[in-house]
Amino acid sequence: MTRDMNKYLRDGLPGTRFCPGCGHGILMGAILRAVDRLDVALDDLLFVSGIGCAAWIPSPNIGTDTLHTLHGRALAFATGAKLANPKLTTIVASGDGDLTSIGGNHLIHSARRNLDVTVICANNLIYGMTGGQTASTTPVGARTSTDPDGNNFRPFDICNLVMASGARYAARFPVTRPKQLIDAIEKALRIEGFTFVEAVSPCPTQFGRRNSTAEISALYDSVDSQCISRAEAQTMDEDERLRHFVVGEFEP
Amino acid sequence: MAGRKRVAETTEVLLQGNVAVAEAAIAVGCRFFGGYPITPSSEIMVRMAELLRADDGVFIQMEDELASICAVIGASWSGAKSMTATSGPGLSLMQEALGYAYFTETPLVLVDIQRAGPATGQATHVGQGDMMQFKYGSHGDVFPVALVPWSVQECYDLTIRAFNLSEKFRVPVFLAADEAVGHLRENVVLHRNFEVVDRIKEGAGDPFGSPLPDGVPIMPAFGDGGRLMVTGSTHDGRGFRKVDDPEIHDTLVTRLMRKTLDHVDEIVEVEEYMLDDAEIAFFAYGVSARSALAAAKRLRSKGVKAGLLRALTIWPFPEKQVTQLGARVKTIVVPELNKGMITGVARGFTGTPVHAFAQTNGKIIEPDSLVKFVEGLP
């Protein structure tokens, strides 16, 4: 069954600005398909984003109210907008650097307050827009423009971070598994309170060409092959686990 | 503490300046406060917490000042008149978002209770060292509005005016108060004798553009069906990002400037004291203007023809008034609790000598030391 997603797109758009092979287009499609399963009027939807490639998923592409904010501060803006008008279904869509590094404090405090928003974090493992610098989500050993010999620091486990901070639901899936991703976003949107979906959305331009391969399909295969279940993760030591993406749902 | 219950609208009561700010905000229709504790402004947030919760408004204590000002901007776009309050260190942290608020034409009121800086400085003692931050704290050209109260009554009256100007011009407005006025307790009348200005939500035109060179666009709220695109990047009238178009950027930056500068006659307020025959004039603002008025009276009693021009609006700067003052008097003295920030600005608008009485010891200026300073001038 196909549905017309065009009604969610803003009039007069020239097309998205994403690089060829960027996962964010898939993620945008997943968000819209999840929203489409809800009974919410477009006028009651608010998308809030920060700065970076992922912040351009909603702004200007999605034809609802959109608030394209400052780097890191999407959740702080969303807090004011949602509290001042609680009838707004508020979705924060932004990148890993935006939400977990410069905006990390707002992320954990919004979860602590159980702010009634759904956060969708497009995790491309790197700073894309500024030229491939190391992020707080870059895997150990991955090469970046600021760590050409490989990153030495462990990445955040963002889902566990927000769950420990009080989130009601978190999930992690790669864009290579769109069905699970759509289901997870839908579930997050239906749960009242602070919910979080991390979409592993590899960046061919900045991450792929420095690491696995410049070939887009090979990059997607590589990411997908690193995905393991939480049960599988239990059997691994930390070093091995850090080379994988633990996918699935996290509930309190 | 007095005033947990609402007081009568005509009676003089004893209130602290900070509390009068909160009372005014509620009276003029503020429905959202986001803030973070900081001395010497915290009484404002405490009172706002009481008043907003009692009145179905929204009070939220955020995780830091960065978050506070951003929440205020978000709330303003959801249609609520919104405010935060802070002091110098918090104002420094808020600067990026203040530029955002200015560029997205978001009405809000920021109350700054200035303390002795820089850095942590002397948190409980007075300063006026943020005067340039209001105007020059943000990157890029910004032309916001800053009002300066000198009494508790003006903490009330100018907070109301700050909201009204903010709504009318869609611009962030500062209440540039200081610790001495914020913590002062005086007689105040919490009157309701004022006009309330609200942003225009509907009408012709786009939410981020105007055919007029100084025009203020309509501002629908989130949820009103406007499908708004709010962005801090350069944008066209509808809100589409236009980050490579030179003409759109220049047109936007220029219109935002003219929105306030073309209306200085409406925005700028000054008061004159004993200037008719004055030969020496103080040009002053905030608590320092009270020292100046006392000093001018003492100088008069000693036969010196002294007067005072007091700025109630410091940004946009009262350029015309300072030029006119320079033409009337032989000498101007600017007493201020910083190293001469406004003195330097005033010098740009008159050829008459402008002397700084710059005091940075965490205290307000004693009138006798101003008298002595004037008597010692050549």
Added chain:
Amino acid sequence: MNHAMNRSPVQVRIGGEAGQGVILAGVMLAQAAIGDGRKVAQSARYGAAVRGGEATADLVISDTPIDYPHVETPDILVVFSQQTYDKFAPAGTGDTKVFYDPFFVTPSKTAGGSLWEISATEMAIEKFGKSTSSNLIVLGFIAQLTEVVSEESLLAAIEQNLPSRHRAAGLEALAMGKKAAVEAGA
């Protein structure tokens, strides 16, 4: 004096340590003065710590708008600590009336002004078992001796500022101060 025309401005300074009720005493005095139909400017100076450290309450009372809002030369100085006494006691001859609590302050033999001793802390401990009402005893004492505010307005200010469970004790403390003043003045 309170209801006379052209009452002259009065400058009051109360010094002590944070937590002694210094600032509350200043606030109540200011409220009483407003009750008398006057203009006030009441301010405080204190350090960053919530408890301890020097605290000073200033109050200017006038029938006309007050320009400079802080105290320059106090007409009435009340001190609850040696530190604030040493800092603010008038040098040489002055008109300042200095009120001190001997529990905390030993006045200098050379300082100026007129000295008034009020053992407020001792009286409070004796009567109430703790020192917290000493500020009200002092207020009753100086109101009686200086007529800086009317008794009626001071009573109203205390009623407004004290929670109901402390009100009776507060009014009693005020009366103790007044009685001591009548005795001292006699």
